[in-house]
Every structure is written in C-alpha cells, then in structure tokens.
Amino acid sequence: VQLQASGGGLVQAGGSLRLSCVASGTSGRVVRIDDMEWHRQVPGRARELVAAITSGGSTNYADSVKGRFTISRDNVKNTVYLQMNSLKFEDTAVYYCKADVISNEYGNTVAGRYWGQGTQVTVSS
Numbered sequence: 384v385q386l387q388a389s390g391g392g393l394v395q396a397g398g399s400l401r402l403s404c405v406a407s408g409t410s411g412r413v414v415r416i417d418d419m420e421w422h423r424q425v426p427g428r429a430r431e432l433v434a435a436i437t438s439g440g441s442t443n444y445a446d447s448v449k450g451r452f453t454i455s456r457d458n459v460k461n462t463v464y465l466q467m468n469s470l471k472f473e474d475t476a477v478y479y480c481k482a483d484v485i486s487n488e489y490g491n492t493v494a495g496r497y498w499g500q501g502t503q504v505t506v507s508s
Contacts, residue, residue: 384484384497385409391478391502394470398506402465404480404499411488418483419456419463423476423504430479434465448474472508477501 390402402421406413417438424430434454435443442454453466463480480499485492 384411384413384486384493384495386480386482386497386499388478388480388499388502390465391504393505393507396470396472396506396508398470399466399468400470400504402467402478402480402502402504404463404482406461406482406484406497408486408488411486411493413461413484413486414492415485416456416458416461416482417485419454420481421454421463421465422479422481423474424479424501425476433478436463467504470504470506472506475504475506477503 384406386404386406388404394400406416418435420435421433422430423433433445433448434452436454436456451469456463479501483496485494
C-alpha cells in the first residue's frame with residue numbers, strides 16, 4: 384500500500400489550499416481504510432496531528448486549525464482531503480497523510496499503518 388499526497392504549494396496569508404491523499408495497493412488491493420489523518424512538521428519540531436477522520440466520518444482537529452481547516456474523505460476513491468482556509472504563516476510545514484489500511488496482498492489480509500511522502504505548504508506573510 385502506498386499513500387500519495389498532493390496539493391501543497393506557496394500561498395499568501397489568508398489564502399486557501401486543498402490537500403489530497405490517495406491510498407492504493409502496490410502488490411494487492413485496498414479492502415478498507417479505517418482512520419485517516421493529516422499531520423504536519425516543521426524543521427526542529429515534532430510532527431503534530433492536524434486533523435483526523437474515522438471511517439464513519441467523525442472528525443477531530445487541533446485547536447490551532449479549528450474553524451479554518453476541514454478534513455473529509457471519499458471512501459470510493461480511497462482519498463482523504465484537507466481543505467485549508469484562512470492560512471497563516473504558522474501553518475507553513477510539510478504535511479503528511481496517514482491511514483490505517485486493510486489490504487489483500489497475494490491472497491492474504493494485511494493490516495497496516497501507512498504514511499504519505501509529505502507535501503510542502505508555505506504561507507507567505
């Protein structure tokens with residue numbers, strides 16, 4: 384299984400970006416995805432949870448992004464999104480997606496936790 388994140392870029396403060404992360408099988412197929420999350424990290428600091436969404440659609444946000452960011456998912460497309468509005472300079476970071484995935488690999492059911500490669504978000508002040 385691999386997660387492919389996209390949508391990062393350079394934006395002015397107050398602007399918006401939408402991140403996407405698609406889960407796909409490498410040697411098999413994705414059967415089910417449970418929790419999906421977005422994290423972010425700046426150099427010299429620990430990676431932090433930004434937003435999370437369960438398979439049923441329940442969401443959770445870091446206090447710093449509540450009211451500005453929205454996490455959503457498309458279970459048919461195995462994709463999680465992060466809509467980021469009213470971006471601030473302090474939102475600048477590399478954003479990573481994470482997912483708990485059940486896959487079928489060569490006829491075997493495999494449960495794993497996977498990370499995407501990260502996408503850079505830079506907010507200019």
